[in-house]
Amino acid sequence: MGLTRKEQAARSRQKLLDAACELIRKNGYDATSISDITQACGMSPGNFYNYFKSKEDLILAIEREPYDSFFDELEKISDQATINQLCNYIKYYVDIAVNKFGVGYNRQWYAQHMRPREDLEKPTKLEITINECRQILTHGVQSGELAHNTPVEDLSEYIAFELHGMNICHIMSEGTFDAMAWTDKYCAYVENVMLKPYFVH
Structure with a gap:
């Protein structure tokens, strides 16, 4: 048929x-x-x-396709420890930005998003990234892995800002910035510095 x-x-x-x-x-x-x-x-x-x-x-x-699939990825790893979910999310984000899109696409993508917005009700990519990080951290609090006083909103913003900053560094270096190596170091920082005070032992 x-x-x-x-x-x-x-x-x-x-x-x-x-x-x-x-x-x-x-x-x-x-x-x-x-x-x-x-x-x-x-x-x-x-x-x-x-x-x-x-x-x-x-x-x-082009942008919407892989990033929309982030929510599907989050569902697949929802039974993992919070730090594993978060690091898998970060690695997935970087892999798309660096290996799928690359410098040429990302340069134009940021140029597009720097222009005045016509649809102010539609969330920006930054807002979407913050929301996805918030979803993971909130799940960690609800599951009892993270303390109730975990600053979910602040941490979600910090991580989202770092991810976009990484992407801009990759563009500005014409792709010579080793984003994948940075990812491993950043995940260790998220676990051992940002989240460590809030893990429930």
């Missing part, structure tokens, strides 16, 4: 997303044209506009 029209459209859209992410990661945003993207998918440039309004619109669509 063949694909339905809706399934074909979803597959074509995904091809555009995957091709654009790879081309932008390798060549940078400015050096990647809509024609380059559609050619990589075996489509005509006109097909692009069936799915996206512009190349800028495509950037935001």
Whole structure:
């Protein structure tokens, strides 16, 4: 049985997303044209506009896919110790930022998010990151692993700020900053400094 029209459209859209992410990661945003993207998918440039309004619109669509899956990842590791959940989350975040997106995409992603926002009710990526960290830490408090006086809100913000700071350092260094090595050190810092006072023994 063949694909339905809706399934074909979803597959074509995904091809555009995957091709654009790879081309932008390798060549940078400015050096990647809509024609380059559609050619990589075996489509005509006109097909692009069936799915996206512009190349800028495509950037935001690329972003949403893996980061939206964070909540699925959190569900998969919800039975693990809080520090393991948090470190797995941090490593997952960095892996996407560095290995999936890379400098070329991330540079444009931040440029997009520095512009005035049209939809003020929609949460920013920073707010989403804070919320995901908050979800893990709140679960730790509720499960009794972390003390009730754990400053969940402050810690969630600190971790989110550090993750975005890491990404900016990776961009500014043109990818020479070793984000993966930083991740291991940062996870140790989160466990042994940030959360240590609040672990319930």
